[in-house]
Amino acid sequence: MNDMTPVQTTLKDWETDQEVRWCPGCGDYAILKAVQRTLPQIGADPSKTVFISGIGCSSRFPYYMETYGFHTIHGRAPAFATGAKLANPELDVWLVTGDGDGLSIGGNHLMHVLRRNVNMQIMLFNNEIYGLTKGQFSPTSREGTRSPSTPYGSFDHPAKPAAFALGAGARFVGRGFDVSKNLPDVLKAAHAHQGAAFVEIFQNCIVYNKDVFNDFAAPKGAEDRQLWLADGEPMLFAKGTKGIALDRDALALKVVDVEGDDWQSAGVLVHDVTNRSVAHMLVELPFGPFPMALGVLYDDPAPTFEAGVAAEHDRAVEGKENNLAKLLAKGQTWTVSGTAQDPI
Numbered sequence: 481m482n483d484m485t486p487v488q489t490t491l492k493d494w495e496t497d498q499e500v501r502w503c504p505g506c507g508d509y510a511i512l513k514a515v516q517r518t519l520p521q522i523g524a525d526p527s528k529t530v531f532i533s534g535i536g537c538s539s540r541f542p543y544y545m546e547t548y549g550f551h552t553i554h555g556r557a558p559a560f561a562t563g564a565k566l567a568n569p570e571l572d573v574w575l576v577t578g579d580g581d582g583l584s585i586g587g588n589h590l591m592h593v594l595r596r597n598v599n600m601q602i603m604l605f606n607n608e609i610y611g612l613t614k615g616q617f618s619p620t621s622r623e624g625t626r627s628p629s630t631p632y633g634s635f636d637h638p639a640k641p642a643a644f645a646l647g648a649g650a651r652f653v654g655r656g657f658d659v660s661k662n663l664p665d666v667l668k669a670a671h672a673h674q675g676a677a678f679v680e681i682f683q684n685c686i687v688y689n690k691d692v693f694n695d696f697a698a699p700k701g702a703e704d705r706q707l708w709l710a711d712g713e714p715m716l717f718a719k720g721t722k723g724i725a726l727d728r729d730a731l732a733l734k735v736v737d738v739e740g741d742d743w744q745s746a747g748v749l750v751h752d753v754t755n756r757s758v759a760h761m762l763v764e765l766p767f768g769p770f771p772m773a774l775g776v777l778y779d780d781p782a783p784t785f786e787a788g789v790a791a792e793h794d795r796a797v798e799g800k801e802n803n804l805a806k807l808l809a810k811g812q813t814w815t816v817s818g819t820a821q822d823p824i
Contacts, residue, residue, distance in 0.1 A: 486523025507658030555586025723748030
């Protein structure tokens with residue numbers, strides 16, 4: 481958990497005087513409000529909080545948070561965030577990126593902040609398109625996506641952010657979507673996690689990829705296609721009439737019908753956030769035959785990178801004198817005296 485003394489704030493305390501400049505109807509507005517509602521609930525301190533972003537629509541985020549912020553360069557936000565956390569481990573670091581910023585030019589940097597397990601929250605806004613640069617296809621765009629850069633349809637196989645995070649060694653992986661009332665709960669769980677917490681947030685691009693997630697994220701009528709996961713709870717969806725079970729012969733997940741609330745007889749799995757194997761299965765579930773898996777998919781803390789750095793530093797200086805002059809005079813040294821006018 482991010483250690484801090486709880487501070488009493490309200491949503492208004494986290495709002496800046498800057499004009500929020502996203503396209504009308506953009507899902508980023510809903511995410512911004514979800515974060516601003518979450519921070520008071522977790523007792524966050526604006527004086528110890530920093531939002532760091534790369535380049536893209538999502539990366540305007542730091543301007544709209546009344547706290548410290550750093551709008552960095554394309555794909556390199558994880559490197560800046562790592563440096564900030566190492567320089568001041570007491571900072572509560574939030575990294576904001578998008579599917580283009582984080583998984584194209586920034587994929588290498590994102591991989592390393594995850595595998596190192598630097599203690600921060602990483603929010604990846606996934607709208608499956610390059611919105612800021614006028615609608616080109618992105619690493620997460622679906623096959624067949626028509627865009628200015630793929631006028632005949634994309635033939636790339638899309639990246640899966642949550643699968644990427646697990647593959648890179650992330651110890652926390654969550655999912656939500658922009659207008660979901662459950663998104664703050666996912667953010668709270670990410671903040672409570674000790675280490676790099678990765679949250680993929682499906683975000684509606686109203687201009688270039690409108691309603692692409694409506695099949696499971698529409699404001700009304702899509703609830704039956706959402707599998708909200710909770711630790712220790714059965715994997716049920718469609719108002720409890722369906723569930724997720726394990727096909728032991730195929731070693732894969734399957735959808736089963738649940739009759740009369742008897743999910744045990746149907747073989748429905750109980751979610752265990754520490755089960756990495758099941759988490760991998762959940763992030764790979766094809767939507768359509770399966771519901772969209774949302775919530776906290778995986779949460780299994782491990783020692784953090786900055787703790788290791790601090791421990792190594794303590795070992796290196798143990799028993800040593802903090803004397804710069806003595807250090808400079810150590811070994812083979814000589815003294816130069818005299819002046820240019822009167823050399824020795």
